[in-house]
Amino acid sequence: MTKIRTGYIRPLDLKNGQVDMTHGSGGRAMAQLVEELFLAAFDNEYLNQQNDQASFAVPGGRMVMATDSHVVSPLFFPGGDIGCLSVHGTVNDVAMAGAVPLYLSAGFILEEGFPLADLARIVASMARAAADAGVPIVTGDTKVVERGKGDGVFINTTGVGVVPAGVNISGERARPGDAIIVSGPIGDHGVAIMSLRENLSFGTAIQSDTAALHGLVADMIAAVADIHVLRDPTRGGLATTLNEIARQSGVGMMLHETALPIRAEVRAACEFLGLDPLYSANEGKLVAICAREDADRVLAAMRAHPLGREAALIGEVIADDHHFVQMETAFGGRRIVDWLTGEQLPRIC
Numbered sequence: 001m002t003k004i005r006t007g008y009i010r011p012l013d014l015k016n017g018q019v020d021m022t023h024g025s026g027g028r029a030m031a032q033l034v035e036e037l038f039l040a041a042f043d044n045e046y047l048n049q050q051n052d053q054a055s056f057a058v059p060g061g062r063m064v065m066a067t068d069s070h071v072v073s074p075l076f077f078p079g080g081d082i083g084c085l086s087v088h089g090t091v092n093d094v095a096m097a098g099a100v101p102l103y104l105s106a107g108f109i110l111e112e113g114f115p116l117a118d119l120a121r122i123v124a125s126m127a128r129a130a131a132d133a134g135v136p137i138v139t140g141d142t143k144v145v146e147r148g149k150g151d152g153v154f155i156n157t158t159g160v161g162v163v164p165a166g167v168n169i170s171g172e173r174a175r176p177g178d179a180i181i182v183s184g185p186i187g188d189h190g191v192a193i194m195s196l197r198e199n200l201s202f203g204t205a206i207q208s209d210t211a212a213l214h215g216l217v218a219d220m221i222a223a224v225a226d227i228h229v230l231r232d233p234t235r236g237g238l239a240t241t242l243n244e245i246a247r248q249s250g251v252g253m254m255l256h257e258t259a260l261p262i263r264a265e266v267r268a269a270c271e272f273l274g275l276d277p278l279y280s281a282n283e284g285k286l287v288a289i290c291a292r293e294d295a296d297r298v299l300a301a302m303r304a305h306p307l308g309r310e311a312a313l314i315g316e317v318i319a320d321d322h323h324f325v326q327m328e329t330a331f332g333g334r335r336i337v338d339w340l341t342g343e344q345l346p347r348i349c
Contacts, residue, residue: 012036017116024110024144037120038140041127046103046138054138056103059162066093067158073347075122075152078192079207080283082155083125088212088283089234089349090159091133095214096230096286098169098221099161104130106140106157111150122153133212135159166225173228174249178317179295181288183216183302184209184310185261186238190280190345191269198273206265211284216307220288223301229289232282234349236340239278241287242325243339252320255327255337259314279340281348289317 009032022029039047046054070086080088087104094101106126110119130137163169188209195206213232220227229249233241242253262277270277284307290298295313302308315327325337 064099080210083122084129087129094161098167171248187277187280209284255315
């Protein structure tokens with residue numbers, strides 16, 4: 001997109017202005033939106049070339065690519081917003097292959113009438129998240145739809161990264177006897193979103209855990225290169241993620257209820273709302289599956305990192321032709337932790 005060089009055009013009113021159809025027309029107004037908002041916030045050498053694509057060099061190794069579309073409602077929530085969430089979500093998807101995330105793209109679908117002040121707030125949040133992660137947004141796209149045909153803003157992000165030599169992390173590598181580890185308390189993001197939707201107060205702040213996890217993953221791989229599986233338990237929560245891995249690997253899993261890290265306020269909120277924290281979304285947690293003899297070193301590396309201080313060993317992989325995920329309850333019984341049926345919390349990420 002070329003810069004505005006001729007004629008006078010009034011600067012964007014980022015305090016009181018709104019998105020209108022001209023911002024997606026491909027003309028002067030769109031160029032102004034791109035230059036004064038997106039380029040100013042995401043400033044980097046690749047984006048400033050203003051081509052229709054980004055050209056960049058990558059180190060040797062296997063390339064990883066992930067894409068995700070973000071439709072969370074509400075757009076702003078305790079602990080984050082759709083902007084930082086869109087960066088964290090894609091960085092984490094790349095990192096779960098053991099890859100070093102390198103670059104991001106961002107695509108915006110904007111609804112006519114959306115306040116420019118809110119858009120600027122979202123873009124600033126994305127810029128901070130990308131800068132903190134060290135993963136620049138190097139290309140993007142903007143479209144505008146008529147009023148009533150969107151929901152404020154939807155964001156698609158795509159990320160690319162490179163897997164270091166000797167790292168092979170994949171969902172089909174879980175083996176009987178492996179340890180199952182989670183990086184911290186589960187359910188925070190889902191409960192934060194639901195409590196805001198329902199205008200509920202629980203006497204304590206429940207915040208989303210949204211965070212970029214690639215630094216934590218790098219420390220884990222430095223300690224144990226042969227981690228078998230990594231996954232971030234987002235939609236569908238821990239339970240659905242483990243069922244996915246069990247099916248991929250052709251194994252079963254046994255969890256221990258007393259070992260599951262769940263904040264007391266999250267547990268209480270789930271009981272009040274009739275939800276199960278095992279199915280509640282997370283945006284800053286990961287599940288790691290590794291050989292049992294490597295579990296102590298993986299745990300030590302996780303607990304030494306700010307995003308893994310409350311990491312816990314929660315179960316083990318078992319042989320099971322049915323590929324069931326089970327849980328030993330606090331009362332000494334067992335129950336099946338089945339796939340999520342339907343959607344416990346729609347529009348969660």
